[in-house]
Amino acid sequence: MRVVLALALLLSAEPKAKSKPKLVEAKSVVTDLVVDLRYATADNFLHKQVYPDDAKCLLLEESAKRLEAAAKQLREKGYRLKVWDCYRPHAVQFEMWKIFPKPGYVAEPKAGSNHNRGGAVDLTLATADGGEVEMPTPFDTFTGAAHHGYAGGTAESREHREVLKAAMQAAGFTKNQMEWWHWDLPDAKSRPILDEPLN
Ligand SMILES: [Zn+2]
Secondary structure, X not given: OHHHHHHHHHHHHHHXXXXXXXXEEHHHHOOOXXXXXXXXXXXXXXXXXXXXXXXXXXXXXXXXXXHHHHHHHHHOOOEEEEEEEOOOOHHHHHHHHHHOOOOOOOOOOOOOOHHHHOOEEEEEXXXXXXXXXXXXXXXXXXXXXHOOOOOOOOHHHHHHHHHHHHHHHXXXXXXXXXXXXXXXXXXXXXXXXXXXXXX
C-alpha cells in the first residue's frame, strides 16, 4: 500500500516539472534524408559560416516524425528530402541578426525564430540518388520568385514546388508564403526557444 501511495505521489508530481523538449537527429528518423546544412559552410546569404563543421540536423521529435511522413509520400514519387537548415541555436540567431538585421528575412533574436524552437525546417526536393531538382529559386533568395504562387520560371520548377508543398502540408506543416523552402509546425511559436549545441 505504501509503495502504491509513493508511486501515486511520484506520478502526480511529474507533470509539474516541465522538462525541456528534446531535440533528435532528423536522420535517425528520416534515414534517407540528404543533409546539406548551408550555415555550416560559407555558401549562404551571410557569406559566413555560423555553424560548426560537424553540425547535425536537429529537430523536435514531432517535427522529425512529420518530416518522415512527408518523405514517405515523396519516396513513392521517386524523390527524397534535402534539408538546408533545421534547429538553429539561439546564440546563432543573435549572430545572424548582427550580420543581417532585416526583419522578414532574419527573425529578431529576442522574439526568436521557429528554427530556434526546433519547429521549423528549410528544405527542397532531391532525386532518389540525392541529385538536384530544379526549384523556382536557390535557398534564401529573398525575392518574389521565392513566394508560393509565383507563376514565373519554368513549369517544371513550379511543379516541383507544388509536389513539395503537397507532401509537407499533408504531413501537417504550415507554409511560409514568402519562402517556398521554409516549413513550420502549426503551433511552433508556442514551443520554447532552445540553446543546444549542434554537434
Ligand atoms: Zn527557415
